[in-house]
Amino acid sequence: MKPGTITTSSKRMSYDVIIIGGAVIGSASAWFLSTNPDFDGTVLVVERDPTYQWTSTATTNSCIRKQFSNAINVRISQFGVEFIKSFREQLGGDEAIPEIALDSYGYLFLAGNAQVAGTLRENQALQQACGVNTRIMTPEEIADAYPFYYLDDIVLGSHNTENEGYFDGNTMFEWWKRKARQNGVEYITNEVVGIGRAGKHVDSVRLKSGEVISAGKIINASGPRAAVTARMAGVELPVEARKRYTFVFDAQTRLDRDLPLTIDPTGVHVRNDGAYYLCGGPPDDDPAVEFDDFEFDHSVWEEKFWPAIATRIPAFEAVKVVHSWIGHYAYNVLDQNAVIGAHPEAMNFIFVNGFSGHGFQQSPAMGRGVSELVAYGEFRELDLSPLGYERILKNEPFLEKAVI
Ligand SMILES: Cc1cc2nc3c(=O)[nH]c(=O)nc-3n(C[C@H](O)[C@H](O)[C@H](O)COP(=O)(O)OP(=O)(O)OC[C@H]3O[C@@H](n4cnc5c(N)ncnc54)[C@H](O)[C@@H]3O)c2cc1C
Missing domain, CATH: 3.50.50.60 (FAD/NAD(P)-binding domain)
Incomplete structure (x- = not known):
């Protein structure tokens, strides 16, 4: 055929x-x-x-991380990374099979209060016990590594740059x-x-x-x-369908280094995306939706996503959205x-x-x-x-x- x-x-x-x-x-x-x-x-x-x-x-958005709080989820991702990194071999070794790219800028979870900071510390201890090199970073350490963030409201962050980020x-x-x-x-x-x-x-x-x-x-x-x-x-x-927004944007001033996949305390996340940046998250009102409901609410960008990322990264005050879409999570309500x-x-x-x-x-x-x-x-x-x-x-x- x-x-x-x-x-x-x-x-x-x-x-x-x-x-x-x-x-x-x-x-x-x-x-x-x-x-x-x-x-x-x-x-x-x-x-x-x-x-x-x-x-x-x-x-x-096709990203992979080992920063989970539960050992099973960490091990699931460890196998995922192993599989991705040996993809051609896993599929039989044929030269026509491409290697899969994995762009390891890491996830950076930011804690805005002591409770979340405690959770990130506990998660890091578990991840370390599973062999993951997650690092807890003070705001000063984050500022040293990534000078572009506004951090006055941040208690700490957790970051791992080993096999964590976008993959194809x-x-x-x-x-x-x-x-x-x-x-x-x-x-x-x-x-x-x-x-x-x-x-x-x-x-x-x-x-x-x-x-x-x-x-x-x-x-x-x-x-x-x-x-x-x-x-x-x-x-x-x-399990129900829930809308998740993605915005790809160009920044007038590009950051001088990789932007980790940064999870802001607002729930919005932003990361590198080739020549652009990618920002995603849920709308404030997050009900179950019909399977064919992909109606786009543009106020999500204006009122939630952009203010969040421009506060966190002042250089993103001047940006232009070049592409955006909605997808559905298969959201497990339990x-x-x-x-x-x-x-x-x-x-x-x-x-x-x-x-x-x-x-x-x-x-x-x-x-x-x-x-x-x-x-x-x-x-x-x-x-x-x-x-x-x-x-x-x-x-x-x-x-x-x-x-x-
Ligand atoms: C915006 C967004 C960002 C995401 N980012 C990430 C990320 O960075 N990292 C990550 O790990 N995950 C991410 N996810 C989640 C990930 O994409 C999904 O968990 C994954 O794609 C689920 O795949 P699936 O095959 O279960 O579901 P789907 O891709 O939805 O596929 C289900 C398939 O079943 C078919 N189908 C349904 N009913 C029937 C039927 N009755 N008969 C025949 N066919 C049927 C559908 O047509 C469809 O092709 C993201 C999801 C979204 C929406």
Whole structure:
């Protein structure tokens, strides 16, 4: 078949695994499955929009950090970095496979009060125990390293410049798709509109075009729509779509050195972006939105983002927005963390959802985790079970204090 041809019907009527959603998480799962030596089953990926235009994946800022408060999230990112840095080798070593760029200017979390400062210190101790070189910096140390910040209201910062910053996640996604296909995974353009369930098992998906396809296991990789997909099997998932804004801007006076991904106490973040700078964050009013609601409120820039960054970095008083967009987080209302694993009442229905703002960097570990669950019925390389569905049933959040 010619590249770019859209196929809406699958070749078979039955697959060992059907993945709902073919963006970064669905394709990571597909690729890891296709290379797992202990899995030789058939895999179908059903994707409703092959342009991926409105997905979290297409609207991401694609950064990775090891500054989390929970050891599992740190280890997930450590694997992510390892994977990114050996990408070509991981994908088989073919010279045509690009190396993935990782621009390590680091994240700089700024604490505006003693409580947040205490949290950053605790996080740094945990990160250090995991082998991450995060440094706590006094305002004087920050001023020495980065003289452009206004710091009178800052108690301290935490910063790590080792393998932390922007990475080219889009290239990773494209190659996962391509290689998964080469390894025999089938992708079709269609929409799953129903899931068949008999007791504690799901057994099929119904497509918008009418076909019903049998499945040994079903993976929910449907991003902000994950709760809709879950409901098709009679299961609730506390994930909703929430708007996140990104503004790329040019500055009349460029800073004389790299700008770390700076997380301001206002919740706005700003960083280097090639010749420009990139600023992002949530609107003040942050409700769940419809999946097709990408209406842009320009006052967010004027009233929230620009004042915040121009206060923090006075050189940004004179800037010009060159590009801006809205994306949707798949926002996990319980604790803004991944949900990975089967539902206890639908044991072959595997979730990999709810990443909120850190799903891109977690995609390698999540893809590997899904492939292990399918092949072995358990996690092998890294135990992700604290991120399982059970915590939702018990209403016990997985506490992660470093959420952006
Ligand atoms: C503005 C913004 C900035 C971000 N920045 C970062 C960052 O710096 N670092 C980071 O790690 N993460 C970041 N994220 C989060 C990250 O982008 C997401 O967590 C990640 O892309 C989630 O991928 P996904 O595959 O789960 O979801 P999506 O990319 O949304 O994909 C879900 C797919 O499922 C398909 N689908 C849904 N329902 C169906 C159905 N019924 N049938 C068939 N197909 C279906 C959709 O069409 C879509 O292609 C950011 C997100 C946003 C919005």
